[in-house]
Amino acid sequence: MLRPGVELLRWFMAQQRQLPWRTPFPRDPYLVLLSEVMLQQTQVHRVTPLFRRFVENFPTLEALAKATEAEVLAAWSGLGYYRRARALHAAARAIHAAGAWPTTRETLHALPGLGPYTAAALAAFSFGGSDPPVDGNVTRVAARVLALNAPASSVRLRREAERWARQLHRHAPTPATFEALMELGARICRPKLPSCDRCPLAAICAAHASNASDRYPLPSSRRPRETHRWVALWLVRRDGRVLLHRRGEGQLLSGLWLPPIRELVDSQEPKAAAAALLNTLGLEARLTPGKPISHSITHRDITVFPFLAKCDLTQVAENSELAWVPPDDPGVATSSLTHKLSLACCPLLTELGLPVSYRSA
Numbered sequence: 001m002l003r004p005g006v007e008l009l010r011w012f013m014a015q016q017r018q019l020p021w022r023t024p025f026p027r028d029p030y031l032v033l034l035s036e037v038m039l040q041q042t043q044v045h046r047v048t049p050l051f052r053r054f055v056e057n058f059p060t061l062e063a064l065a066k067a068t069e070a071e072v073l074a075a076w077s078g079l080g081y082y083r084r085a086r087a088l089h090a091a092a093r094a095i096h097a098a099g100a101w102p103t104t105r106e107t108l109h110a111l112p113g114l115g116p117y118t119a120a121a122l123a124a125f126s127f128g129g130s131d132p133p134v135d136g137n138v139t140r141v142a143a144r145v146l147a148l149n150a151p152a153s154s155v156r157l158r159r160e161a162e163r164w165a166r167q168l169h170r171h172a173p174t175p176a177t178f179e180a181l182m183e184l185g186a187r188i189c190r191p192k193l194p195s196c197d198r199c200p201l202a203a204i205c206a207a208h209a210s211n212a213s214d215r216y217p218l219p220s221s222r223r224p225r226e227t228h229r230w231v232a233l234w235l236v237r238r239d240g241r242v243l244l245h246r247r248g249e250g251q252l253l254s255g256l257w258l259p260p261i262r263e264l265v266d267s268q269e270p271k272a273a274a275a276a277l278l279n280t281l282g283l284e285a286r287l288t289p290g291k292p293i294s295h296s297i298t299h300r301d302i303t304v305f306p307f308l309a310k311c312d313l314t315q316v317a318e319n320s321e322l323a324w325v326p327p328d329d330p331g332v333a334t335s336s337l338t339h340k341l342s343l344a345c346c347p348l349l350t351e352l353g354l355p356v357s358y359r360s361a
């Protein structure tokens with residue numbers, strides 16, 4: 001066998017996916033930053049069209065830095081985990097204010113929201129850095145090749161993976177080596193059922209040699225999931241616009257526009273909570289319950305009880321936190337929860353003689 005780094009590179013050159021951010025090295029750091037932040041918690045097939053749309057909206061770092069938070073959140077719609085969008089925006093503003101990109105892993109790591117992985121990826125792909133970006137794919141491949149008995153998210157495994165990736169890079173000194181490792185983890189050395197028969201590292205893989213690929217890495221202890229119950233008001237005006245409320249600082253989904261929502265405490269009855277929420281808008285009306293929906297945000301599983309009300313809504317005036325909007329307007333920074341609620345409420349709107357304002361597909 002040739003040196004493993006060279007085998008890996010050969011495989012990558014022949015098999016890599018064509019992705020819009022995979023341009024020749026050194027890459028435009030703005031596009032690297034966007035793609036890496038988007039890929040942190042979202043799969044490639046979902047990121048690809050949204051990456052293109054985001055770049056159309058904000059073609060340069062300067063355009064992103066000068067945008068308002070609402071514009072950035074709206075363009076981020078569909079990707080979820082909006083904290084990433086805010087951090088990306090803050091980083092763009094910091095770089096633009098400084099007048100130049102930082103170019104080392106350490107200085108990039110000092111930017112808002114850039115963890116060690118993203119900082120190393122940017123330094124390697126755009127500025128010739130030789131520190132390996134180590135993500136979950138790289139740690140999994142390293143754990144198996146080296147048969148490391150360490151939990152998936154442990155510091156020890158990350159350090160060992162970094163040391164090993166550095167060695168590979170020494171023998172094949174191009175950023176493509178790092179990208180090849182990530183690609184291998186994503187497509188061949190998958191968490192379940194790795195395709196060892198097609199793997200360019202099979203000849204040096206200790207886990208494969210002992211027919212124990214699925215034993216590595218060791219499982220991490222998981223954060224326990226929380227369950228929550230919310231009520232939501234779906235209020236539709238005669239012109240078909242829906243009342244949305246801007247979520248406040250410190251709330252889940254803060255900064256996004258959603259229907260008025262309240263969390264239920266203990267065994268509180270949903271209808272009573274919905275009536276109290278309606279009261280905060282100065283309204284009183286008979287409430288009609290919609291079908292409860294399930295929604296997950298990171299480690300939280302939320303059951304949302306939607307309620308509709310047929311009443312005079314002309315008195316609910318807009319302000320900085322309340323707006324009457326067509327909720328499928330792409331300019332509205334909202335969450336997929338709004339779409340789910342609209343689907344749950346659509347059938348009832350017709351029954352109540354209210355306008356159906358939202359696309360049902």
Ligand code: SF4
Binds near residue numbers: 145195196206
């Ligand atoms: S041989 Fe199998 S377990 Fe080892 S690195 Fe390749 S795909 Fe992963």
